Amino acid sequence: MRFVVDGMLGGLARWLRMLGYATEYDSKADDNILLRNSQTPDTVLLTRDEELYNRALAKRIHSVLVLGDTEEARLGQLARTLGISLDIDMASTRCPECGGELHEISKEEASSVVPAKSLDLYDRFWRCSNARCGKTYWVGSHWKQIRHTLEEARTIATQEEKNTAC
Numbered sequence: 001m002r003f004v005v006d007g008m009l010g011g012l013a014r015w016l017r018m019l020g021y022a023t024e025y026d027s028k029a030d031d032n033i034l035l036r037n038s039q040t041p042d043t044v045l046l047t048r049d050e051e052l053y054n055r056a057l058a059k060r061i062h063s064v065l066v067l068g069d070t071e072e073a074r075l076g077q078l079a080r081t082l083g084i085s086l087d088i089d090m091a092s093t094r095c096p097e098c099g100g101e102l103h104e105i106s107k108e109e110a111s112s113v114v115p116a117k118s119l120d121l122y123d124r125f126w127r128c129s130n131a132r133c134g135k136t137y138w139v140g141s142h143w144k145q146i147r148h149t150l151e152e153a154r155t156i157a158t159q160e161e162k163n164t165a166c
């Protein structure tokens with residue numbers, strides 16, 4: 001499954017990339033471009049715009065109208081309706097900035113860009129393989145927040161399942 005995400009859902013695009021999904025996001029892409037880029041098989045168009053959603057349905061494009069106002073609620077909705085994974089696997093996670101694949105680098109390679117304090121605290125580092133981006137990542141203190149958000153999203157996904165069952 002790959003995603004095309006509308007200009008209002010930049011935060012969600014970053015999450016989907018972290019979860020390992022190929023995600024196309026360009027804040028300047030207009031509706032016609034979004035629809036055209038969603039026509040390949042296994043692609044889901046995610047939008048906040050009801051008009052765009054209805055245009056997609058008319059063209060038989062798989063689209064989801066994203067309803068939640070928080071990232072937790074949005075991820076929960078996608079987990080429930082599309083069955084997306086809410087676990088980050090470092091082997092398949094992608095660069096949140098550009099969607100490029102990440103590969104693990106040595107501490108030595110990381111040392112030129114990672115702050116000394118983080119080099120002391122952490123042992124594993126990853127770099128974006130997209131030459132125009134090349135950002136370096138590590139599982140730092142901010143991961144507590146990332147795990148918390150995914151935990152909330154899981155709760156929302158299961159709550160909504162129960163509500164639907166009732």
Ligand SMILES: [Zn+2]
Nearest residue numbers: 095098128133
């Ligand atoms: Zn990147």
